[in-house]
Amino acid sequence: MISGVLLDLAGVLYDGETPIPGGSEAIARLRQTGLPLRFVSNTTRNRKQNILGQLARLGLPVRGDELFTPAQAARNWLGKNHRSAHLLVHPDLAADFLAADENAAGKVVIVGDAGEAFTYFALNEAFRLLVEGADLLALAPNRTFRDADGKLSLDAGAFVTALEFASQKQAVVLGKPSPAFFQLALDSMNCAAAEAVMVGDDAETDVAGALQAGCAHALLVRTGKYRPGDEGRYSPAPTATVDDIAAAVDWIIAARS
Amino acid sequence: MISGVLLDLAGVLYDGETPIPGGSEAIARLRQTGLPLRFVSNTTRNRKQNILGQLARLGLPVRGDELFTPAQAARNWLGKNHRSAHLLVHPDLAADFLAADENAAGKVVIVGDAGEAFTYFALNEAFRLLVEGADLLALAPNRTFRDADGKLSLDAGAFVTALEFASQKQAVVLGKPSPAFFQLALDSMNCAAAEAVMVGDDAETDVAGALQAGCAHALLVRTGKYRPGDEGRYSPAPTATVDDIAAAVDWIIAARS
Numbered sequence: 001m002i003s004g005v006l007l008d009l010a011g012v013l014y015d016g017e018t019p020i021p022g023g024s025e026a027i028a029r030l031r032q033t034g035l036p037l038r039f040v041s042n043t044t045r046n047r048k049q050n051i052l053g054q055l056a057r058l059g060l061p062v063r064g065d066e067l068f069t070p071a072q073a074a075r076n077w078l079g080k081n082h083r084s085a086h087l088l089v090h091p092d093l094a095a096d097f098l099a100a101d102e103n104a105a106g107k108v109v110i111v112g113d114a115g116e117a118f119t120y121f122a123l124n125e126a127f128r129l130l131v132e133g134a135d136l137l138a139l140a141p142n143r144t145f146r147d148a149d150g151k152l153s154l155d156a157g158a159f160v161t162a163l164e165f166a167s168q169k170q171a172v173v174l175g176k177p178s179p180a181f182f183q184l185a186l187d188s189m190n191c192a193a194a195e196a197v198m199v200g201d202d203a204e205t206d207v208a209g210a211l212q213a214g215c216a217h218a219l220l221v222r223t224g225k226y227r228p229g230d231e232g233r234y235s236p237a238p239t240a241t242v243d244d245i246a247a248a249v250d251w252i253i254a255a256r257s
Numbered sequence: 258m259i260s261g262v263l264l265d266l267a268g269v270l271y272d273g274e275t276p277i278p279g280g281s282e283a284i285a286r287l288r289q290t291g292l293p294l295r296f297v298s299n300t301t302r303n304r305k306q307n308i309l310g311q312l313a314r315l316g317l318p319v320r321g322d323e324l325f326t327p328a329q330a331a332r333n334w335l336g337k338n339h340r341s342a343h344l345l346v347h348p349d350l351a352a353d354f355l356a357a358d359e360n361a362a363g364k365v366v367i368v369g370d371a372g373e374a375f376t377y378f379a380l381n382e383a384f385r386l387l388v389e390g391a392d393l394l395a396l397a398p399n400r401t402f403r404d405a406d407g408k409l410s411l412d413a414g415a416f417v418t419a420l421e422f423a424s425q426k427q428a429v430v431l432g433k434p435s436p437a438f439f440q441l442a443l444d445s446m447n448c449a450a451a452e453a454v455m456v457g458d459d460a461e462t463d464v465a466g467a468l469q470a471g472c473a474h475a476l477l478v479r480t481g482k483y484r485p486g487d488e489g490r491y492s493p494a495p496t497a498t499v500d501d502i503a504a505a506v507d508w509i510i511a512a513r514s
Contacts, residue, residue: 118377124411127401131409143423144384152388154381158423162415166400 002217002256004191005030006182006210009041009051011201011224012245014058016148020223022246024059030249033256036189039067040182040198042140042175042205044112044156045090048072068185070139070175071096074110077137077174083108086134088126088159090114107134111163111171113145113156123159130167136160138171142205146225176202177209197255199248203230203238211236217255219248259474259513261448262287263439263467266298266308268458268481269502271315273405277480279503281316287506290513293446296324297439297455299397299432299462301369301413302347305329325442327396327432328353331367334394334431340365343391345383345416347371364391368420368428370402370413380416387424393417395428399462403482433459434466454512456505460487460495468493474512476505 007013013023030037039062043051048069055062071093078085084104087094089112097110109126130136138160147153160171175181186193193214200206201224210218220231220238223245231241242248264270270280287294296319300308305326312319328350335342341361344351346369354367366383387393399412417428432438443450450471457463458481467475477488477495480502488498499505 114377116377118380120371120373120375120411123375123415127411127415128408143425151385154377154384154419154423158380158384158419161422162411162419165418166411166415168400 001195002035002197002252003195004036004038004186004189004197005252006185006196006198006215007037007039007245008176008198008200008202008206009039009055010043011146011226012199012221012248013055013060015146015150015224017054017058018148019058019060020244022244026246026249027060030252033253035252035256036191037066038185038189040176040185041067041069042142042156042202044070044093044139044175045115046092047096050092065188068181068188070112070181073174073178073181073184074137074139077172078108081108083135085110086126086129088112088114088117088122089139090117107132108137109134109163110137110139111156111160112139113142114159118159123162127163127166130163130169136163136167136169136171138173138175140175140205141171141173141177142202144225146201152225176200176205177212179213182210182213182215197239197252199245199252201226204234207238208234208236211239219251221245221248258452259292259454259509260452261293261295261443261446261454262509263442263453263455263472264294264296264502265433265455265457265459265463266296266312267300268403268483269456269478270312270317272403272407272481274311274315275405276315276317277501279501283503283506284317287509290510292509292513293448294323295442295446297433297442298324298326299399299413299459300402301327301350301396301432302372303349304353307349322445325438325445327369327438330431330435330438330441331394331396334429335365338365340392342367343383343386345369345371345374345379346396347374364389365394366391366420367394367396368413368417369396370399371416375416380419384420384423387420387426393420393424393426393428395430395432397432397462398428398430398434399459401482403458409482433457433462434469436470439467439470439472454496454509456502456509458483461491464495465491465493468496476508478502478505 142155197217198210404410454474455467
């Protein structure tokens, strides 16, 4: 039984500004089934508003309450834990973090995919705060993403790992594969993990992550950052590996009937 | 029995351009014993000639044949393995690698402490070569070093780890704690590892590294990057932990009598 669908964005529906063929039709077909959908993205280069705008431009209208990003999870974390945030994130994302916590007890270094803002100076500044006692939050632990030029590029996880190695502290991960992140999206559609299916191009954070978080099924698409052999690289392995989002929707519709 | 002494430089004899008090007198006393000395440094921000010049300015004259650096080990490696080198190193070190190998069969990414040259662009360029099949050489795997301002800073190892994590390749380490690197210095003074003592401020690469390479003794000094508790953090533990280079020389002289 499938009662809800979780979908990754980058690498599943688009690469950079290029839509993946068949994506918008596939989402339309999925919406026609009446199944609730949630989009769970580890993209941290853009504010949520910008991601929604980009989806609309690509013919993929998504409501704000259907999209879950690690920055939201970070704001929730900060609200609960009362720390002042030192941001090592993309300038386009920083505006999402403007409100300072006046009751802050200590600092936390928050790392997203900062892109060109990953300078030695910025990384070293963050490292020194960790040495002085700050906590480390990773918006996303992804190794790579498929860049606008079609090649793989370094994602936030590489820089999180660098900071972990040097400081010998372990990051708290907020985005996928954090079970709490999947659960946030599932709860918002009143869907039990055991009745959910996840679709993603990252065999590690999307697929193994969702299955470890209790999702019934996780489909790996051969688009985006997918490289041959990925389906065998992480555990648990995908429920199925399919060509693209269109094939994933075929699989979901067939599984329901 | 002690027949030879290996010494680290940064954090033992100086921090940046500041000499560690008592260093030059301690080295003079050590030379008076007649024991052969070798300096094994993982510093990769400077060419060997510049390090020798810096030592002379600090009143620590060292002969070229007494100093071993990872760049030398890298040149040896390139000579044996015939690869063309893609350098992710400090601009001051690049000149040590000018000669291109006309028989190169494939590429190798060589990572040193590039400092401000660790930009996202440079790291991503190196990562993409790794994805395309290049090997990864780490001049040094150190987590941190004591910077000129007295604080810890990110060392090359953090960036090596970032590239390893994203590419899922393992780096070949050329400097300490590579047993081959220690052996190169030991061989040059005809000293068996079982009769050697190492002195360093890095409990991991200097101390545990030397002991794992077979050195009889390894002394940890409480200067440089040392932080309380370091003596218990890595295995094998130091033979002894002493205040500074002067106390280390006291220990060596006492151990011989």
